[in-house]
Amino acid sequence: MSKRLFPIAAALAVFAAACSPVQHDASASSGNAWTHHGRLVIGSAGEEPDNLNLMFAHSDAADQVANLIDEPLFRYDPDGNLVPSAVSEVPTPENGGISRDGKTITLHFRHGMRWSDGAPFDARDFAFTWRAVMNDRNNTKLRVGWDVIAKIDLPDPDTAVVHLKQIYSGILGIWAFGGAAFPPLPAHLLENLPDINRAPYNTKPISSGPFVLAQWNHGSSLVFAPNPYYWRGKPGLNEIVYKIVPNADTLFNELQTHEVDVYESVPEIQIPRLTGLTGYAVTKQLSANYRRLEFNTAQPQLSDVRVRRAIAQAIDWDGINRTIYHGYNVRAVSDILPTSWAAPTGITNYPYDLAAAKKLLDDAGWVAGRGGVRAKKGVPLTFSVSTTPSKPANVQAEVQMQQELRAIGVDLEIKNYPPNVLFAQNGPIYTGKFDGEFTIYTNAPDPDNEGLWSGKFIPPHGANTTWLNDPVLTRTSHEALLTYDHAKRKALYQQEAQRVHDLVPAVFLYWQNSYSAVNSDLKNWKPASYISNYWNCWEWRI
Numbered sequence: 331m332s333k334r335l336f337p338i339a340a341a342l343a344v345f346a347a348a349c350s351p352v353q354h355d356a357s358a359s360s361g362n363a364w365t366h367h368g369r370l371v372i373g374s375a376g377e378e379p380d381n382l383n384l385m386f387a388h389s390d391a392a393d394q395v396a397n398l399i400d401e402p403l404f405r406y407d408p409d410g411n412l413v414p415s416a417v418s419e420v421p422t423p424e425n426g427g428i429s430r431d432g433k434t435i436t437l438h439f440r441h442g443m444r445w446s447d448g449a450p451f452d453a454r455d456f457a458f459t460w461r462a463v464m465n466d467r468n469n470t471k472l473r474v475g476w477d478v479i480a481k482i483d484l485p486d487p488d489t490a491v492v493h494l495k496q497i498y499s500g501i502l503g504i505w506a507f508g509g510a511a512f513p514p515l516p517a518h519l520l521e522n523l524p525d526i527n528r529a530p531y532n533t534k535p536i537s538s539g540p541f542v543l544a545q546w547n548h549g550s551s552l553v554f555a556p557n558p559y560y561w562r563g564k565p566g567l568n569e570i571v572y573k574i575v576p577n578a579d580t581l582f583n584e585l586q587t588h589e590v591d592v593y594e595s596v597p598e599i600q601i602p603r604l605t606g607l608t609g610y611a612v613t614k615q616l617s618a619n620y621r622r623l624e625f626n627t628a629q630p631q632l633s634d635v636r637v638r639r640a641i642a643q644a645i646d647w648d649g650i651n652r653t654i655y656h657g658y659n660v661r662a663v664s665d666i667l668p669t670s671w672a673a674p675t676g677i678t679n680y681p682y683d684l685a686a687a688k689k690l691l692d693d694a695g696w697v698a699g700r701g702g703v704r705a706k707k708g709v710p711l712t713f714s715v716s717t718t719p720s721k722p723a724n725v726q727a728e729v730q731m732q733q734e735l736r737a738i739g740v741d742l743e744i745k746n747y748p749p750n751v752l753f754a755q756n757g758p759i760y761t762g763k764f765d766g767e768f769t770i771y772t773n774a775p776d777p778d779n780e781g782l783w784s785g786k787f788i789p790p791h792g793a794n795t796t797w798l799n800d801p802v803l804t805r806t807s808h809e810a811l812l813t814y815d816h817a818k819r820k821a822l823y824q825q826e827a828q829r830v831h832d833l834v835p836a837v838f839l840y841w842q843n844s845y846s847a848v849n850s851d852l853k854n855w856k857p858a859s860y861i862s863n864y865w866n867c868w869e870w871r872i
């Protein structure tokens with residue numbers, strides 16, 4: 331196989347024409363000699379699930395695997411629209427699924443569904459999952475949305491009537507994937523346990539989805555086989571191997587040698603090299619993945635908004651996006667995707683202004699100290715930043731931040747972890763044992779972000795890992811869920827986005843334009859903007 335390196339400009343011209351559906355190139359029209367019929371190998375750079383029960387999982391790898399083995403009530407199509415899965419239709423006021431007052435939702439489960447062990451899969455599992463989420467003995471990562479449910483009636487095994495304490499406009503989203511969305515759990519295996527924190531199911535689950543976990547070789551791969559009882563019928567693939575590769579460079583080498591069929595979210599530095607591949611199709615998709623520098627505002631040195639604002643203005647974020655990330659991604663100003671109906675307007679990125687940053691630190695009482703590092707009452711102005719080092723650009727960006735912050739007297743320490751450690755329930759982020767984290771967060775289509783900004787959801791009660799307890803954000807993020815009216819919700823998210831911008835619990839860098847290389851023999855690969863490209867994995871053929 332020949333390999334040619336193209337300059338970035340040429341690569342951009344090629345990829346600008348790339349659309350979401352895979353386009354088969356002429357050279358591969360007769361099939362690739364290296365394709366294994368019915369077997370797909372997906373490469374993941376250093377990403378391994380931290381848990382296979384989404385109630386406790388925090389890693390992107392866990393979200394991806396869940397799309398293979400779990401069947402939620404709804405899935406998202408590539409544009410973020412809800413698609414019926416375990417239930418037969420998406421409830422609306424028009425079809426009677428949502429009551430006139432918005433507080434009763436009726437769900438019709440498909441008749442005859444079964445778990446991969448043959449047991450019935452129905453509304454009883456859904457009701458048990460709600461009880462498990464709300465069980466105080468369980469270390470549930472996020473209860474937002476589930477805590478609005480007052481009760482669930484089961485007139486028959488295929489029907490669940492959900493009664494809400496109040497209108498909650500994001501309720502359908504928690505029955506899909508992403509955030510607090512937890513697919514139904516098997517009541518017949520788990521309901522008699524006092525808690526499920528360490529249940530064998532969490533690492534050796536049975537399946538309600540298209541595939542079953544056949545083998546987990548920790549640190550190496552997860553192997554999946556078809557679920558014989560999947561309600562849609564036998565999936566198109568006989569085997570999926572989710573291969574865990576040490577780093578992005580090794581993974582690209584395996585792409586070139588055809589050891590993997592799929593490489594998603596190719597790092598920016600490797601994108602120009604994609605044009606030199608043969609037998610692969612390249613897709614480009616604006617995804618709801620945003621990278622940001624998030625602060626732990628509970629840490630004393632970061633509790634003052636002037637310090638956080640100074641850090642934001644002392645780093646050339648446009649330069650990092652343009653050079654380290656090669657300009658492929660879209661600059662971000664908030665946590666709502668710019669193509670969303672709820673996207674805020676009129677908010678601009680923090681200006682790169684060293685003089686203004688220094689004045690903010692002066693005003694906050696941080697004065698020049700030994701070695702050029704500012705100090706206050708003898709305490710140096712230092713903090714750490716953490717990321718997952720499997721993609722070299724992330725570490726390069728940290729080093730750039732470190733160098734630029736020295737110019738204003740701030741000492742930045744780099745302290746990185748593998749994903750399964752950084753995002754673990756007892757890891758640095760969710761226990762508050764970190765200062766700053768530079769990672770990607772993934773959004774669902776509904777703009778509900780109460781779990782990220784509300785003071786009610788600071789760990790261990792949720793995923794507000796900024797530890798910011800601001801009454802305005804707590805109020806607006808909640809009020810936006812008390813109406814189904816998009817105009818009212820948009821106005822509240824506008825207020826919220828402005829408040830986040832003013833308080834600087836995080837600095838938003840970019841929305842990811844996700845480039846993926848896919849074996850051109852793979853049929854029905856349809857990249858999505860939200861959550862996962864595996865949303866229709868049962869349709870894949872190779």
